[in-house]
Amino acid sequence: MLYFSRWKTFLIWFAVAVAAFIAAPNLFSDEQLEALPSWVPHKKVTLGLDLQGGSHIMLKIERGDIVRERLETVVGDVRTTLRDANVRYSGLSGSGQTVQVRITDPAQLQAARAALQPLTEPVSGGALMAGSVTELTLSDDGSSVIRLVLTDQGIDYRMSSAVGQSIEVVRRRVDELGTTEPLIQRQGTDRIIVQVPGLQDPERLKSLLNQTAKLTFRMVDVSMSATDAINSRPPATSEVLYSTDDPAIPYLIERRVLVSGENLVDAQASFNQQNNEPVVTFRFDSRGAQRFAQATQQNVGRPFAIILDNQVISAPVIREPIIGGSGQISGNFSVQGANDLAVLLRAGALPATLTVVEERTVGPGVGADSIRDGVMASIIGAVGVVAFMLIFYGSFGIMANIALAANVIMILAVLTLIGSTLTLPGIAGIVLTMGMAVDSNVLVYERIREEVRSGRPLLQAIDSGFSRAFATIIDANLTTLIAAVVLFYLGSGPVRGFAVTLSVGVITTIFTAFTMTRWLIAAWVRRYRPKHLPKSIRTGIFDAQNVRFMSIRRYVFALAATLCVAAVVGFGTIGLNLGIDFRGGSIIEVRAKQGEADLAEIRSRLSQLNIGEIQAQGFGDSQTALIRVPTQDGGDNAEQSALSMVRGELADQYEFRRVEVVGPAVSGELTRSATIGVIASMLAILVYIWVRFEWQFAVGAIIATLHDVILTLGLFIFTGMEFNLTSIAAILTVVGYSLNDTIVVYDRVRENLRRYKKMPLPVLIDASINQTMSRTVLTGLTTLLALCALYFFGGEVIASFTLAMLFGVLVGVFSSIYIAGPLLISFRLRPDIFDKEEEKSEKEGVASKASA
Template sequence: MLYYSRWKTLIIWLIVVVSVLFAVPNLFTKDQLDRFPSFLPKDKVTLGLDLQGGSYIMLKLERGDIVKDRLETVVGDVRTALRDKSIRYTGLAGNGQTVQVRISDTTQLQAAKDALNDLTAPVSVGGLTGGTVQEVSLDDAGDGLLRLNLTDDGINYRVSSALTQSIEVVRRRVDELGTTEPVIQRQGEDRIIVQVPGLQDPQRLKALLNQTAKLTFHMVDSSMPVQEAISGRPPAGSEVLYSTDEPAVPYLIQKRTLVSGENLTDAQATFNQQNNEPVVTFRFDSQGAQRFAQITTQNVGKPFAIVLDNQVISAPVIREPIVGGSGQISGNFSVQGANDLAVLLRAGALPATLTIVQERTVGPGLGQDSINAGMNASIIGAIAVVVFMLLFYGGFGVMANIALVANVIMIFAVLSIIGSTLTLPGIAGIVLTMGMAVDSNVLVFERIREEVKSGRSLVQAIEIGFNKAFATIVDANLTTLIAAAVLFFLGSGPVRGFSVTLAVGIITTVFTAFTMTRWLVATWYRWRRPKHLPKGIRTGIFDAQNIRFMGIRRYIFTGAAILSVASLVGFTTVGLNLGIDFKGGSIMELKARQGDADIRDIRERLTTLNLGDVQAQGFGDPASVLVRVQAQDGGDGAQQSAIAKVRGELEDNYDFRRVEVVGPVVSGELTRSATIGVAVALLAILVYIWFRFEWQFAVGAIIATLHDVILTLGLFVALGIEFNLTSIAAILTIIGYSLNDTVVVYDRMRENLRRYRKMPLDVVIDTSINQTLSRTVLTSSTTLLALLALYLFGGEVIASFTLAMLFGVFVGTFSSIYIAAPVLIAFKLRPESFADDKDDAPAGANKAQV
């Protein structure tokens, strides 16, 4: 019966109150929250970069650098080991992962092996589990030739160690910028994600992260003129390096490192007291100071070079021994350049180069615009849904709206508690949830109306309506939850934020629809003791309908097949307009500093940069323009160079409001993960529906879903809409929504198949569709209202996303009637499949039928 004990009522409203407490901090600034009592929650939903500005950068550790360094180290170790034992050798060289040396006197071969055995000894990998790894293996190739091979396990160990060290170095560098709440984390075997919200100067961050900051001190080789070394061959153990001057000055430098930056304890930017130029002072630790004093004492009058990342910063002559353990670096620095070099030296050197393989940078101005657009769209969508429910369901609509408000509050509370990041697609997820949350209430209300029409008393109709709707609500929402879960595990960045918001929204929707709405209805009934349902214009609109949907199924199915084939032909011939997520490249949103953007001038200026295919088009208002640059042939480094060239050409006249860069490696990975994501989602949903229904239902649901996906791809092809990661999110959400609708219809079909076992299948299907038609139309309408608000007022950035969603809601509703249902007839579904005595309970029983 409609009875709630006090403890159940208390729990329901306690959850609501706690949700309010955790959601309220999002309405206040950080300064205001600091004045709150300490016992109140103060955590807020973290705004994504697209809402508050900042930078997201994915760095890739260059494995080749690790291999190169190890190869040089092993070559040096071999040279030292053989010389210490007075063993003569020739042809010492390294290539790939192999070092080879030929022992001149074969009688010394065994002695050479013994001398090199130390290099092949296993090294401890440390950690709680301990263990060792062999980094070098020794092979005798015959005729005095020995080969030392760098093992893959050893390289992997070095890469893992270097990545761990790099994360700490990156963290120290970012912390030196004074930013708030940066996120620095490992991803995979060789990637680092750096996310810095609210950063005003992303270019400076990139400059700091992209330098290895490997500071070393070397003697200048004076044994031959540098020009002779350039035109000929430099002496063994020396190399030619160039200075940072313009034009660059060459130096012949000894490769042997005298002192490295690892011995630095401090570095500060200051001014030279003699000429007031910016310089960087440094101080060594005791070991470095002792070594530096020894070297400068032995080489008075000789030049030595200060080298940073294989470039000579300066090459002064040692006038006198430097015994204090400190010195200074000068090199025509700007104030900013001296500060940044000091930051790099204090943070420490990266063990290998970190290449930017993916970048998403949003200016703070665009972030605020996105917040405004998202809030406006959310408010308009919410008002539209609220008014719609009030008009169609009257008093029940009031209860549904109360539950809807509680639902949104709970979403923000959960996001605050788990520390989730809210992105612009995340706002889209909330708006979509508002539209879909109404579906659960509509299912309940329509069930109650049906029971009243069949002659039940109102109290019986309410009880039976909730019971019958519950399983349908769970089935329908679980399919969408599966799609959200796949998005979370296979997505990244904004897509993952969207999946979290959608998943949280599904869970809170089930709670508010079945628990809170039920409590509201029960309380209303006990207080008012009504004899009739609340009045609304919904009453009677879809009653007594007997549309023969299956009568024209062959024509509709044929038309849908033709459209699907046309979409596939367009997909395979014309192809999708792939965004940078899938083909690599760069995209920049610019805004003119004064007046309107001159798109023709931008095209002409960028054409001269020889960057390949460059596109410029209007974007939103007349002052904004979107620039796309194709993926560069030189790899990830060339991508960054292309961005730098575009900035240098246009930044005097335009603000760079948004920059996205995806390298070819990442784009290939995203393509694979997106394809796998869609396949996994379909497979998981197929298994679930097969488990909950018969196999014909599972096949019908998948065919209907494939129809929706194919037609949505056809829309992208026909309109030339850019297909990117958010498009994958849209497709997976369409899959969830389409299956939601299909499962609702299938649930009613299964119920009727149990009830009317001798009725022809096409009649059962028509009856079921007509019975759920009101729910289908009303739910689609509320969802379309919410998405339409998002499309019209949510901004250009997610316009293609919401357009795909709007189209998906339409085709999803269509396919649940004209694709999913006819498949059951084609596969000859039999009512006998549901002949189970335990399902033959009377229609009025209080058992939860599904």
């Protein structure tokens, strides 16, 4: 295994060189990259919104709006169809998903049914839905009432069409803001995610996205006054609408649309030449210009209304026919208001109202702080790990550090290539990978030392060390990878970023351990022809240890059980301090523009808004405060209203640095997906260990891991730390790390069971734990070093996330010894199961030879 052909050597270093070439642009600013030649890669790792600032908004199309609009359309179609067929009717109405009409003359029932039948013909689903779609079904009860029912399939079709159309409209609106690289994509059947990095004014973005922007030009009904229409009953062909003025002015507007916004080809903000007020000029296409000219010619002297989203912007009197196909809209606009209206009209109308169900906005200042803290934590963590390896392994430590550097370079290169978004938890994933990456090297080095101690020559010991460590490294890292993959598929936002970096880190770690490290050791052997291990290796201090862990297993097991019961009881009585991810509401980080943040004043001012019990606490420095607003009873729109009130109350004295709003619908989904994620990862890992080991090992590993999860939850319960999505990421990382540690011990137990078949099981487990003690201590300490750097220097945002992982690592080491080990004794594990496996493999070998 120590022989490397020239082409293998070339490929190893070529891969590292290419990775460095791809990752290099991340060291330069955008201006510096522009000055470099075109053949130099310019692509960098995409920074998440928490690192560069910007907004993440999740919009939901309301199914009720689609049903309501479709119902109105069907009512209109029925009215027109029956009139054209000269069928007399009454009681035409729509409710729920049903339109019903009573045919006055029973003799015309068959004619009515025949006239309405074409409305029920299937329509092509196109690329959205396979085959055709039946949107309406027609039925009657034998009397004179005909019912048309909207099918669920038809509504789903309209929903899917509306989402697709909305994405295009949203994209045009966002592009008008001049932002760079916005991300707009569909999520599920009724949601759209909008991510706009570097956005300075999230409120303007939400205002643009919240408006449907359905523009219509309609005549004002002068047959009666708006007041009389409100007090009595307006004509069937008209409705009362209100202006955008304060106070609002009612108008009686005809339902018939003269021209709609669909006929607009351009809209621009400008100024009225007479009074210099901001206005919006518009221009119709040829069809719209013709219809507008015809309408104004026929109604000279009458007022007409310009209506946007059922609000009257203005209602001027037609003084003369407007035949040029253009005009202007005035309505006491501000300059930005005129600009925004022009943007809305140019982008087109949304097919339905979009509701903001989740918002995460980070100011550029917070992003810069996060980058600084993340880089500082990474550097300190890396220095700690490098120094640690040098102290304990000397020249072998240098090789491990070279492999670690190649590992980090490859992680950055892969993240750059796949276009993954690097978030602050993602940086935490890289730092954690640095701590765990040396685990593979430690496993190999300690295996080599064991082989040397057993009397093997150095070359054979090195070769055997790599071979024996291979399976353990694969098993240990794959369990972490399983947890990371589950996190990716069931997580969202920053949690996904953490999962991606952790997954990539696991893969690059395995690669560097079995190529880079092995090549470096092979080069060392060829150059120096050593007969002994380097004297700079100082892990021999663990060799003389013979700790009898199992002698106190009953007491420790009882203590662990007591702590787990306390955590479960605490969960039922005290409960978790759930963050907004799981219970909805808002988190707002503000910084005082002058002086310190006055928490008492913030609570006092916001308590007057009647938006629930407000929590305000210090966050980081004395200028910064973190405000928590509870979830509102009025649903997702109420969450946005509460946020607007908080902004209005505090904007004069405080800068809004970070805003997170999660509506009740999203919080419920996040709770469900988080629970499924933890259960799914545990089951997947159970299946993997069951396949790779015996059932006793699989069940023992899962019970030990459940112990770690329960105690980590206990940490959140009894400290009152907020439990949010990143806490789930921390727990699943603890699951991966704990299993990593347990599998290393179990792998040695299994090996010793084959070797020492007469040894009592408690003694054998003690021996296995002592033999792997150097690996457990060294890997645990390097991981703790990296996590401590994150905790103390990574910033306030991920402090609880890191603390949970710190606690989990310690608990994971404990459970690998005092939970996983005693469970094997309780299961009465014996070596005869391996005898059966060997007999089975021997029989299969004989059978294969006989058939050959």
